[in-house]
Amino acid sequence: MPATAAVAPPPTAPEQLASRLSSGDSDESLLPTLREIKNQIIGNRTKKLLYLRLRAVPKIVALLSSSSSPSPVIVQAAAAVGSFACGVEEGVRAVLDAGAVPHLTVLLSHPDAKVVDSAARSLRIIFQSKLAPKYDFLLEENKTFLLSLLNSTNENITELAASIVAHSCEKPTEQTSLCDAGVVQKLVSLLGGSSNQRDTSLDAISAIVKNNPEVATKFVSISNGKAFISLMGLMQDRYPRTRLLACVCLISIEQAFPVYFQEMQIKTKLILILLDLIEEAGRVGDEAPFVLKGLIGESEELHRQALSVTAAERLCGYLRKGKAVLEARRLDGILLVLAELGSKLEQSRAQLIELQVPSLIIDLLKHDCAQVRVAACHVIKNISRSLKHLCAGRFGSESIVMPLVQLLCDSSTSVQTAALDAICNVAVNLTTKKSALLQSGGVSILCQLARSMHSEVQLKSVRALRNLMFLLDRKDKDLILTELTVSTLTILISDPDPLVQEQALALAGNFVDGSGVSAKFIFSEDISIIDAVSRQLKGECSPGMCIQGMFFLANMAAENELQKDAVMDCILPTSLDLSISHPNFFLVTFLQSKERLLRLSTLWCLINLVNPDQRNSFRVSALQGAGIISQLKTMVNDPCLDCKLRGFKLQLHHGIKMPPSKHQIEKTYLS
């Protein structure tokens, strides 16, 4: 007949269990306590943290080294230590601080096999953490210890050995040393072992061959290539984790020894397997996209190959099916692969746009996880490198612009900078209207960020404003500069960071491009953009800054008499007695520069100053008197055709020398 089911006793309170550990006993009376602690903490982060606060770990670790601890106690204590270290960083730290590693290492030689197994399993868990100590394999004793572990018949110990290699082997000298000691062959032999042995061995082989062509070459030669063939076979293993680790291993070999992988077939197979693995549950599916990104890297060839096997469609398919439910890590990985695919090739970007990727990922710009928001910005940034689609206004809509603008105020700086990069490209929007960005409140935020103390944020904001200013209507240009203020612009032009100076100068140049520049922005009583530019050009400035500065002056000189005169004041020395080698007389230096654009921008400035349609004879005389016009004679030998032609134009207008006819130029080219 039915009877009342036995009721399990309620769990003992952690405080009670922890206090029992303090009893000073190390005999078997502690076994129930240890078992119960271990059972409570397995898979339970909260309980682990609680026991850490109760300082249980040092007491348990002490049992490992106590000579009076019987084997069953040591087994449970080791298992508990391993459990504390599993998946909880604070637990790993506590275990390491309590000195568990050396005690567990000693236990690997214990006469009781169960103790050895328990110690080995716990050590393996510890060595999965980045916090675990690293073995220096250049020390002979460590290498000897490792080899003794690899030679063991105990599966847990050989797995531990492989884990230690995977965790610790980093330097090329260590890789070579382990390879020379025969460690790679031993690891290869584990590929035929149990699933765990295979996985840890694959991890270890990846660590040893990574970026080491010499070791990679030796690996592919093992057993006349049979080891490599085994590895290839593991790509088809029934366990997803093994397939993933096999891919990682092959990619490490490919990157160290690319000649061996010239056949596209293997790389295509890797791409397809990794695309499949993205659908797997758990960590395998989360990590697969990162491995895929590592594979295709910056290789245009692999980008093309990935596209040809419908990688973009599949990745978009994953997003369409499950972006609301996918783990943040996996979303991050998928987005980074899409961003990578859009980074180089126009055909890739075109395909991603056709697949509606921008619309697909817009809501991911609001994802809870900052990394996902960053990755989504990267996708937009890379796809919007497409000039064709920028011209077609594909990225100027409110639906894309608004979320990006909101990210400019994100609490995470890395999100802000990623959003700034995306806006920087989107702001170019080569249609005549940039209304979404102008009306979104983005201008105000960009101007604030241009004053940021964070150097990267500041630089990217100024660059974004520069791009926004590109070919904008005069009315909108004036609005932006009113918001930014002339004062801030002059400060930016004089910023200590040369990169900021260059962007600010380009921003100023874009502002004065086009007609109708209001004098109120250029000339004021206290602050003058042209004075700031002039100071930079006369100082020690980089070629990039000088180029932008000269284009600013060229644009000014194309406006009206007042601005032309201002440019003349800027470029000519204050006294005609100054020689042309005076540091203030930068124009001649620029005309002689190795930088093509600097020569060109200087020539255009001069062309605009002495435009023959304008009243300019006094300017011509001043430039001639300062010896500038005569410098133009050297332009006949300029290696840049554009510079040569502008030099000819100047000389033609001012009777220095008749330029060669078009026929002569062609004859020169053809000879």
Place this chain on the structure above:
Amino acid sequence: MPVRVVETTSPSHSSGQDLSSAQPSPPSCSLLCAGRSFCGTQNVSSLQKDEAWKVNVRIQGCDIEHGFLCGTMEALNVPLADTPVVTFWEGEIVDAKNHTFFTGKWEATPEDDIRHWSKFPSFTPLLSQIEDDGGKSLDLSNYPYIFMRWKEQYFVNVGADCGLTIAGFYYVCFSCTDGSISGFYYDPNSSPFQKLELKCMNAKPGGFSFSSYELV
């Protein structure tokens, strides 16, 4: 100025390329850049009548490295239209790397290509070097003319049923010296050799000005 497009990824090489031989620089000119405007006429004469439309062209984007540019073309006093007709076009720059003198599409055969390019006096010295392969080994970086093809993609301000056609494309020759443009429209179904002639315009009263952007 040539628009400076700076990308943060480092340039990569396609497999199989001989890295020891440097690629010639693409042809470029500071008068052919985004923002630059041109105006002139397109001769649309037929056997029945003489006719010319006023045309304004604006370059909107220019990627010299990839031999791509694009812009708008506005045709005024078009008989069939109440307003100026604006189209968006994309262009290919003949640079031997991205594009050769041979079109390879748009119903233009190599013979059509040579026939049209030969209408430009500046092309004549190059003819012997392009007959075999369209000029794949030509270095045009120091030639004072830039050759392009412009293909209109769509109407911007009128419907496709406006009675006008954009089925063909232009063979274009740009003079680096003064920024002037000549072109010939090619469309097997339209009057042959309709000529486009444009001059480069100053945006400002006192000369040429320049704008730039930087993609990341």
